[in-house]
Amino acid sequence: MQNFDPSQPDGFNQTMDSSVSADGLPIIAERYTVPARSGVAVYLATGQTLTITNPTGWQVCDFWAFNAAELHEYMSMSHVHTDLLSVFPKVGDSLVSNLRNPLLTLTQDSSPGVHDTTIAACDANRYKQLGVPHYHENCADNLRQALLVIGQKAPLVPAPFNLWMNVPVAPDGSLAWAAPVSKPGEAITFKAEMPVYAVMSACPQDVTPVNGDEGQPSALEFVVHEG
């Protein structure tokens, strides 16, 4: 445990072969895939938009954003809660950093808007606890690899914005795992408020029903446009 490096994955997968380019710069209007169980990081200049599509409707996307000039500044769910006074961001809302600067604005959402901000990214230890005897792909490692492959390092694994993840919050504070309510082809769009690396992980969770009752992880798609 001494000299633990948060940027290093516990294991590797096809994320290392799935980058959009060597430095994360995308081709504008090109349609990209986040392969099932994998992660991809993409650079967004100020004003550019990122649209993430859920082809199956049931696939959760663990989503992060980092200030491209200083990755110690990152989208922070606890700061988002404080800023919005809500655990459910909606169209028009800013998504702020740990320094309370807007990184992204949620500009469009064709899904019912059910996304989670309370739950941690799955990681190697999570699957051990769930009884998986071997290494299991996980969103934390997908984030780390997606950044490594474009020459960046995650200084930590922040709490993600879990797109299409359905975690109802009861008045007594209890949470539940529920299947996504989104439909095939629904999409969500973010506008960059500063240069950022946005990172998407097609959540490989197939033990709990996070990705629908069938538990079959699938791919996501995304496209970057000029604002």
Added chain:
Amino acid sequence: MQNFDPSQPDGFNQTMDSSVSADGLPIIAERYTVPARSGVAVYLATGQTLTITNPTGWQVCDFWAFNAAELHEYMSMSHVHTDLLSVFPKVGDSLVSNLRNPLLTLTQDSSPGVHDTTIAACDANRYKQLGVPHYHENCADNLRQALLVIGQKAPLVPAPFNLWMNVPVAPDGSLAWAAPVSKPGEAITFKAEMPVYAVMSACPQDVTPVNGDEGQPSALEFVVHEG
């Protein structure tokens, strides 16, 4: 912003003079004070208990714990949510780290048990946004200073466990600032499940009603016992 160091405070206060000792080791059964608007870090060996008392009843304590051997492992609210399937930890619950290891167990709570796990620590930027024209003491800087003064560095400012902070969560996900419901002298106790640095900040928030409608930050008290 380049080479931002999360361990360095934006300003200093009496936290730099409030440590229990040079290395954070407490005298067992000694009653210590966290002065109003300040922070204190204390080392807990496995099995030792930390009891934090709220003399006024209205004072919020921003609370963190770090693996004493590796501060990149820290109590993580998003992992606590996943582990407990709740945003409100209760007596008997483990408080896990970002590596999903139990750091502390919440063993006793004489207050009504209303604590928050969704809101970020206040910081210099928060008070700027609230219109305070000068530097304002804040929980993020109290954490950083409390660790610096015992020779440790915060690798980040994790989302805190906000003891006695009353942030109701509505079914639509909206949050509210409400006054603490605790009474003078109520206390909460944690048992260390591994050697940790526990850090308490007597929240200096006097702009929003987090510390009661009077908004008068007050001191906290704590004591460490052998288990």
